[in-house]
Amino acid sequence: MTPLPATATAPTAAASDAPAHRRAPTAPGALPLLGHGPALLRRPLEFLGSLPAAGPVVRVRLGALPAYVVNDADLVRAVLVGEAGRFDQGVLIEKVRPLLGSGVGTADGAEHRRLRRLMQPAFHRDRIARYAATMTAVAAERTALWRPGETLRADEEMNALALTTVARALFSSDPGADAVTEVRRSLPLVLDEIPRRSMLPDALLRLPTPANRRFDRAVRRLRAATRHVVAAARADGSDRGDLLSVLLLTADEATGERLTDDQVHDQLVNMLVAGTETTGATLAWIFHELARHPVVEQRLHEETDRVLAGRAAVFEDIPRLSYTLRVVREALRRYAPWIILRHSPGEVILGDVLVPAGAAVLFSPYVLHHQPRLHPDPLAFDPDRWLPERAARLPKGASIPFGAGGRQCPGNVFALTQAVLQVATIAARWRLRPADGGPRVRELARGAVVHPTAMPMRCLPRERAGGR
Template identity: 50%
Template sequence: MSVPVAPGRLPLLGHTLSLLRARAGFTAGLRARGEIVKVHLGPVPTYFVTSPRFVHQVLVTDSSRFRKGIMFERFRPFLGNGLLLSEGAYHRRQRRMVQPAFHRERIARYAATMVRAATDVAAGWRPGEVRVVEHDMQALAVTIVGEALFSTGVGERATAEIRRSLFDVLKNGMVRALSPEFVSRLPLPVNRRFDEASERMRGIVLEVIASRRTDDEDHGDLLSMLLAAQDEESGDGMTDRQAYDEVLALLTAGVETTALALAWAFHELAENPEVERRAHAEVDEVLAGRPATFEDLPKLVYLHRVVNEVLRKYPIWILMRKAVEPVDLGGTVLPPGAEVIVSPHAVHHDPAHFPDPERFDPDRWLPERVAALPKGAFVPFGGGARQCMGNVFAQTEVVLTLATVAARWRLVPVPGKPVRTKFTTAAYPSGLLMTAVPRN
């Protein structure tokens, strides 16, 4: 039986994305029109899939029939050809080479860096001080990923430069990627900031790579793993450009997701006193006044549920894929070249699987409730061969940071200063002002 395809019209990519960002009701409205909604990106046939079963088919079971979609292609000139954007055999080769950097024993080593960085942030706050939480979490995420990537003296300079430049690259790169090509050549402040930040970051990262080429020492960081990696078939390692592209991919994927998750987590703890009480009780019981460690992760059960609920409620808005051969979605055959839009936000807010989806409820992630979810209903890190390789790193970072900060502080909203939300590829908190209140 063929699944009916509902029609719709979204004439231009930029217009489409502005509608996607405009309100949650847009994706919910598409879901109400069916499991597959055909829309228009100019002359390109585009299919918005709204059900978990088709999300799973696109991302996992039939993933080899797709490549990255048009939005990702627009980003490649700015974000390189690392794992985030590369395709086909090259992507499989690079993924094999990068994978060992995220093995369990490596993440256990990075965990100490995560806790130390979070401890430094918590130690820098003062009772009654008002913090701009999204800025603190952005700086923390850059510090953690930077120290995990680079562990030497020049690496400290690299991390400082990345902290200065990365968000200009991400924010202004988004503007450039979604604008007509001629806009990037105009003498606009947004272009100047993007170009200057890109060049500063490129220069310092390539400097670190060059310095590492002069020795064979394993510094215990991600860059050492990248430069030591060899293709299992050819025996070749990565060129400087390939290593730089992978560093940029790790920075792009590793900073934005965790910074957003941490900021929204503190917001939701403050908005939900019973959730906050349970999280603090668990932290106090597990840590008993000592620093968190990697070995504590299996015991921080409730914090893991809090993090999953943050990832459910505040995911990226869309992923795009392009069919490279005919694909049958429930009797609807997508032609080669068709663009497919998958919306984690849509499936994460589907009341059929997440009742009262705007309510923050960590108990959705009790084992028996998770077992009832269909495949494709929860995809915060994508899925299949293109699932984010750093997902365990990110979840470890968020849980350990929450535990470290919550052991010492409560963050209380500033009266009369509600958080605003800005939308790009995800929902960003803006002006998340919170007062640091000592717990003891």
């Protein structure tokens, strides 16, 4: 498959004077004052999914702010890694700064690059191998509480599994246990509010509405809990093998400076947000798809039986869990983040569209991953899309579950490792089936990713070939 030609150039006098640029088409349905914000909030997947038919770059309005939705894979890649990759986070990120602070997810330019350098040791291969023991331990502990035939909310269970895993990888000290409890209480409340806060006018966010008060209270509790554990770890001064220790002990190679307590706190919250939402939703969708596709489930079980023989997975198993990894990658394609926001500090040309300085630029990995030109039969759940010979034919930018370029999620290897180990560990012993008479599972754009609606499933212990 040959990528379409695309250009994305930084602003220059020549580019501004070029005659070939056109005005982007405007999406229909804008409301006075509110623009397309209500459509993005009420039916985001439908609204964004309708825009590629209008063109590779489409203009929308978020309140009074003009915004441009990029629908072409090559242009999205140009925004992320090309010459136009100098896009920054912009004013929209300020609306969630009370939660994310000045962490790696919100910083721009030199500060963002510095924070990424300081975080890199936390995700080295030897560190990931150490976190793997926590990943499998949490999966084994939670599933040990399941009872044959019982019905559980798989969506809630997998989200709790992801949240507990990342929190325990972050905090291994005794004070960290209290932080994990508070994170499990407050973080879900905060995550649900992020898209709403990104799109509503600032004046509405300052009103003492119930939603605003819930958000503020949850942020205060979360910050208090994490600040306490950071202070305790700083006083201890030892390397306990967790992510917090790396953040406290790593010094910038260029300056010798270490992160302050406030900076460490902000990185922790950024990691909690990034490490909970995507992985929790992905795990839930995987078991939903396994229940719907017996052949996929059988192949997964054959692999886990052969590799694990009924035990929990360990880091060294990953090279032999190739089909499990393909199942994870297909879930990340099928249920990708539904929106990513950027800001253009100067004029930028995307394709033949001139994007003005100060505009918001957004794109949807979910919509991109469902374009038949890039992913034939996109609604089908087909892990073999990710066989090396097939994946190699994909255009660059056609698959971006973790973003790309300098702002690619720094914990992507952590997330993939966690998903593979936990899916294999659970599938080695359990099969999940939709509860009789349960509701139809639908896709729900909540937070930054596509979550399932209520997903009640029955836990059925499984027999391996040759016995348990």
